Amino acid sequence: MLEAQNISKNYGDLPILKGIDLTISPSEVVCITGASGAGKTTLLQILGTLDAPDSGKIEILGEDIAKLKGKKLANFRNNHLGFVFQFHQLLPEFSALENVIIPALLGGKKKSESIEKAKSILDFLNIAHRLDHKPSELSGGEQQRIAVARALINDPEIIFADEPSGNLDSKNSDELHELFFKLRDEFGQSFVIVTHNMELAKMADRALVMKDGLML
Numbered sequence: 001m002l003e004a005q006n007i008s009k010n011y012g013d014l015p016i017l018k019g020i021d022l023t024i025s026p027s028e029v030v031c032i033t034g035a036s037g038a039g040k041t042t043l044l045q046i047l048g049t050l051d052a053p054d055s056g057k058i059e060i061l062g063e064d065i066a067k068l069k070g071k072k073l074a075n076f077r078n079n080h081l082g083f084v085f086q087f088h089q090l091l092p093e094f095s096a097l098e099n100v101i102i103p104a105l106l107g108g109k110k111k112s113e114s115i116e117k118a119k120s121i122l123d124f125l126n127i128a129h130r131l132d133h134k135p136s137e138l139s140g141g142e143q144q145r146i147a148v149a150r151a152l153i154n155d156p157e158i159i160f161a162d163e164p165s166g167n168l169d170s171k172n173s174d175e176l177h178e179l180f181f182k183l184r185d186e187f188g189q190s191f192v193i194v195t196h197n198m199e200l201a202k203m204a205d206r207a208l209v210m211k212d213g214l215m216l
């Protein structure tokens, strides 16, 4: 599903990732934990093709990511990868439903089909009653479920999440974590989740620990 070999990244003279190897299997939920500054977000951004490593190789679904440039890379990302961040990054002037369908429209899907699909996902996520609300009219937990729905709209094989519950209270955190496993069980995506939440890490198929740019 995803294979990363010997990934290194420097910022200026400072080595941030020092040769990381990682394989993610289909339907696997992997958590990456570790102290602040260990390089977790940097690694997630690179695995998610949002940033490039200085050296090393990443293959996702058999594609050598270094060979995909510009529009091809953007299309690959939009079609196969989903993202959930700590701060939901929903567009404030659009409704929940509109936010969810944007990646589908960018991928060239028909609006009517995208709306139907979004409604079924939002139904699955128990948030179909908030379709017309703007992000500011939703609770933190609801905003994050809309962000998850947006990540799911193009049926990604892998979802990358960076501190997805970092901004939620414990009840909403627990609900979001359960949702990830429910989604994996129902649809079979892989999840790569950077988290400081040890309860989530315990639930994962694998919990990895990073320290000073290395995977322990």
Ligand SMILES: Nc1ncnc2c1ncn2[C@@H]1O[C@H](COP(=O)(O)OP(=O)(O)OP(=O)(O)O)[C@@H](O)[C@H]1O
Pocket (backbone or CB within 6 Å): 011, 016, 034, 035, 036, 037, 038, 039, 040, 041, 042, 043
């Ligand atoms: N764009 C950048 N330019 C320079 N240094 C950066 C940049 N992004 C991150 N860093 C540095 O790289 C190191 C690793 O950052 P990263 O965000 O990957 O850590 P992290 O493990 O995710 O930390 P946290 O748990 O606090 O989010 C930190 O020392 C950070 O200051």
